[in-house]
Amino acid sequence: MTLNIDGLEIEVTRKSIKNMYVRVRPPDGRVTISAPYRMPQRQIEDFVRQHRPWVDRQRRKIIDAHREGLARIGALPDASRDPAAGKSAMSGGTGVPSQRQSVEDGERPTDSASIWTEQRRREAAAVIESALPALLSHWGPIIGRTPTHVTLRLMTSRWGSCTPSTGRIRLNLQLGLMEPRFLEYVLVHEMTHLWARGHGAEFQRRMGEYLPNWRRIRRELNRQAIV
Incomplete structure (x- = not known):
């Protein structure tokens, strides 16, 4: 069910739960x-109106993060150079940990298909593929295990994922356009x-042994937008 509350469209899903949860x-x-x-419905509408400032702030953060991410990979002009560039940004994303082992106002301004041109895909893949042999050679002996396969792909909500049972690792292609430490x-x-x-x-113990500053890098990475 979709509700329009004071101009804000909200998707409402009824579930067997006790409390109501809002997500941006x-x-x-x-x-x-x-919602239970x-x-x-009136209670849902009142709740949204009461928390509208918080919702607007969270949406603005996502909007800004997405536009920064687009500018970073050259898909959009930097808002600092083009005052008009920051007026209607609408998207964002961060890497979010999931139980499948993954790293942690209107229209969307730019479609992912137009952002990821064939040339940009090739450039990103080339960077990762050139870096992987040295990284695996370095970290394999330290960690004590190496992946059976490493696959590069565009991901919408995560930076990487792993299937431990098969040893397969997947990396977000966008990492090839970012600082090497994130890869x-x-x-x-x-x-x-x-x-x-x-x-x-x-x-956490193993990550602390391998990369003592891993939490700081994770925080910095998760402030980046997945585009």
């Missing part, structure tokens, strides 16, 4: 609500999952 989702600042089956961090993160499936104590 990348990449387009879409607002979703999970018996909660009156290294994501690779180490996913290789660590070859030992530790979750993000619990063993995973």
Whole structure:
């Protein structure tokens, strides 16, 4: 069900839950609500109006992060150089940890298909492919395990993922257009999952041994927009 509350479209899903949850989702600042089956619509509308300032702030953060990400890879002009560039940005995204071992106002301004031209894909892939042999040679002996396959692909909500049972690792192609330390961090993160499936104590202990500053790099990476 979609509600239009004071000009803001919200997707509402009824679930067997006790409380209501509001989320602002990348990449387009879409607002979703999970609400109990018996909660009156009026209560949902009142809740949204009460928390509208928070929702607007979160959407603005996502908008700004996405536009910065587009500018960083050369898909959009930098807002600092073009005052008009920042007026209607609408998307964003961060790497979010999931249980499958992955690293952690209107229209979308630029479609992903137009951002990722064939040339940009080739450039990003070439950077990663040229860096991987040295990275794997360095980190394989340290971590004690190496992936059976490393696949590059465009991802919409994560920087990397791992299937421990097969040893396969997937890396977001966008890492080839970013600072090299981010590629290294994501690779180490996913290789660590070859030992530790979750993000619990063993995973954190190993990451602390391999990359003592891994939490700082993760925070910096997750402030970047996935485009």
